[in-house]
Amino acid sequence: MLAISLLLLGLILLLLTGLPIFAGLSLFGGLLLLSEPGGLAIVSDIVFAKTGMYVLVAIPLFAYMAHVMIRGRIVDDLYSTAYTLTRHLPGGVGIATIAACMIFSAISGSSVATALTIGAVAIPQMIRYGYDPKIAYGLVAAGGTLGILIPPSGPMILYGVATDTSISGLFMAGLLPGFLLAVIFCVYCMFRQRGTKREQRASAGEMFVAIRKSGWAITLPGLVLGGMYAGVFTATEAAAIGAILALMIAGLAYRSIGLRDIWACAIDAARTSAMLFMILASAAVFSYALTKMMVPQQIVDMVTHLNMGPLGFILAMMVMLFILGMFLESIAIILITSPVILPVMTHLGIDPIWYGVLLVINLEIAMITPPVGMNLFTIKAVTHSPMGPIIRGSFPFVLLMMLGLGLVVAFPQIAVWLPNSMMNTP
Incomplete structure (x- = not known):
């Protein structure tokens, strides 16, 4: 166990130096394989096998759909519509912000893009209506995190590929927990702003x-x-249909995108996808190295020896993910931990779809947790506010998200009911 801990600690320290994730994973995995006879000879086969999977086509297609929707200014009307529908409620501006974040999340699949786009419009409006600036910052930062829970979600695709879990199932599993968190945010906003x-x-x-x-x-x-x-198409087919529909809407309905914009969207989507594929390939090398060193089997043996049941293991993982989230990026957390714990989950009979949702909620919390919470820096870029008020404004939402996480741990059906009903549909 000491050797395993030292291995993971060494990798984390390497990534904390600022080395790109793909470089850290591939270098560390390559060094581990040097100790195995012929270990490096199979690296090319591992990389091509992992990056040649058909399901990965969904990543550039969803990225392209998001860039078309953003560049075509299709989302500009979202906030005003949400505000029109909720302005009479206590905290109506905040509720409109959460509603806009939910819809934009389902378009962009990105927490940072959601916080950046909605924040630029919503934060000045909330402050104008009497919101404490700290609460406005925290609300947009937390609302933006819904981008990786409400599908389509890049982290869910990566987790699905890393653990061979149904991506369509993960997408469906994220819907109800995403709505749950949004409702918790809205209730808090209504209570906090009841006198405005x-x-x-x-x-x-x-x-x-x-x-x-x-x-x-x-x-x-x-x-x-x-x-x-409805089972009409798979996640990959859904990504293709979404990209085509986004082009038709931006080009024909809004008439806000031209040929040059279409090409620019393709370039942006290609850059995003290339980055993710490089990380995925390097993670495959790292995962293979761990398997060759029997690390997953040693962890299974340790869990068996400790008599740790499924709930105890899940609670221990939630604590570990929260700590890792304070220091590492979401993609690194997914690709470092998933190969190690997958055999343990199989041994304990833990539903990988349920765990995937718990993992993503933890990653959401990490987005607004210092010192490396990306949405905190995004709000700072939008508002030019000092970091202190942004962190203080986000803290209540960290607690609210922990409440949502606890509910999904206690009641797994919140996550698994929808995918189970989808998969059981004839």
């Missing part, structure tokens, strides 16, 4: 106009996710 001013309820005509204005931005995620839930 609010506007008159929008008329039916105003609501209709607002919904029609952002109809395409709202409809696209519903079509993509609804098709997967």
Whole structure:
């Protein structure tokens, strides 16, 4: 066990030096393979086998859909529509912000993009309506984290590939926990802002106009996710359909994108995908090295010896993921831990889809936890505020997300009911 701990600690320290994730994983894995006869000779086979999987086509397609929707300014009307529908409620501006974050999350699949895009519009509006700036910062930072839980989600795809888990199942599993967290945020916002001013309820005509204005931005995620839930197409096919529909909406309905923009979106999507593929390839080398050194089997033996049941193991993992999240990026956490714990989960009979949702919620918490919470830096870039108020404003939402995490741990059906019903549908 000491050797395993030293191995993982060495890798974490290497990544903390600022070395890119793909370089750290591949170098560390390569060094471990040097101790195995002929270990390096099989590296090329491992890389091509892992990156040549058909399901990975979904990554560039979902990335392309997101870039088209953003560059085509299709999301510009989301916030105003959400505000029109919720402005009469206590904390209505905050609720509108969470609603806009949810819809944009289903378009972009990125926490940072969600916080950046929605924050630029919503934070000044919330402050104008009497919100404490710290709460406005925290609300957008936390709302942005929904980008990796509500599908499509890049981290879910990577986890699915790393553990051979159904990506469609993971996508469906993230929906209800995502809505749960959004409702918790909204309830907190209504309670916290119950004394602030609010506007008159929008008329039916105003609501209709607002919904029609952002109809395409709202409809696209519903079509993509609804098709997967109904079994009409797989996650990869859904990504292709989403990209085509995004192009049609931006080009024909909004007329906000030209040939040059289409090419620019393709370049941006290719850059994002290339980065993820390099990380995935290096993680495959690292995973193979751990397997050759019998590390997963040693951990299974240790868990068996300690008599640790499924719940005890899950709770221990939640603590470890929270600590890792304070120092490492989400992708690094997924690709370092998944190969190690997969045999343990199999041994204990833990549903990998349920664990995948718990993992992603922990990654969400990491996005607003110092010292390397990416959404904290995103809000700082948007507002030019000192980091102190942003961290203090985000702290209540860390606690709220821990509450949501605890509910999903206590009631696994929140995560697994939807994918189970989808998979059991004839």
